[in-house]
Amino acid sequence: MPELPEVEVSRQGIEPGLVGQTIESIQIRTPKLRWPVPTEILSTHGHVIRSVTRRAKYLFINTDVGSVILHLGMTGYLRVFSQNTPLKKHDHLDINLTNGQCLRFNDARKFGACLWQGVDDEPHVLISALGPEPLTDDFTIDHLYTRAQGRTCTVKQFIMDNKHVVGVGNIYANEALFLAKIAPKRAAGKVSKARYATLTGYIKEVLAAAIAQGGTTLKDFSQVDGNPGYFRLHLNVYGRSGEPCRRCHTPIKSQMIGQRNTFWCPSCQR
Incomplete structure (x- = not known):
């Protein structure tokens, strides 16, 4: 199962291809992963990705209206490439960008997750009770x-x-x-x-x-x-x-x- 270092490596890998780009559309191929994929993520259409951050093993694709939250589960991975790249088995979700690229989420066992946190929402219930990040000054x-x-x-x-x-x-x-x-x-x-x-x-x-x-x-x-x-x-x-x-x-x-x-x-x- 990917742990914090693997998730942080994934964040660093996808960040350059996402930040500053505009979301054209989100294509949900699998409506339920570990939990149902919230349709609220579609509200990001037309919005710029401001940052890609991590909390524990959750990745946040942040826009002005809210954040698409991704969790890799046991077998999930992310790739940024052309929207024309042929699909593979277990490709569940695409975040399509106006520059022709996309962020694609693949997860063979479907234990990963796609969640939503609106900009004015309280922290997601899965995030709110987490302890400090180990690589910050809060962990003493x-x-x-x-x-x-x-x-x-x-x-x-x-x-x-x-x-x-x-x-x-x-x-x-x-x-x-x-x-x-x-x-x-x-x-x-x-x-x-x-x-x-x-x-x-x-x-x-x-x-x-x-x-x-x-x-x-x-x-x-x-x-x-x-x-x-x-x-x-x-x-x-x-x-x-x-x-x-x-x-x-x-x-x-x-x-x-x-x-x-x-x-x-x-x-x-x-």
Whole structure:
């Protein structure tokens, strides 16, 4: 499933082809993805795309009348190219521009979404309760440590909860905990403030590095230009069960935690 770095890479890829362009029409081929596609998105016809932004794993195509919100789900991807480009199976939505280009949304499993937020609307219900963005100044040591107090869930489940911080998906939670030398099964409320300071820094570092490498391609994700994400070449623990730890050579362990596959070094991480 695309995580925050992959969604940010997608945003960066489509932004140059969209900002400043006028929406000619929106073609909805599939009226229901994860949820029904709102017909309110058609109100953007004739309006200029002012910006393309991201909140957590949601992309916002912003105009003066509101925002088309896109979520890639598990297998979705976006491409900007000529409106004459032949359709592929699972091409569900086109945002056609007056310059002859279009933004096309493809999603094989239809777990992605197209939503709407009018310019005068309250924040969408799926957005309103989200925690801070990890790569901003709002995500601090004090924030993470304070939210962790008294919590008995594992620290891995805690940092993956979007109410506390958005976008720390499974791959990057495993990697940040490895770098911080924190065992993923440790109770969130039992981690010291000093260790949360280290973890906060590594969450930022891992996510920024993944964005710089074009995200992580394990199966479905590719960048807007079709190339894979290369951060998978830098993974320390994720997907390496039984292989030697890059620091101490102890075999990496794996276990399901919160229904997600978890990888860690039993020697380095305590």
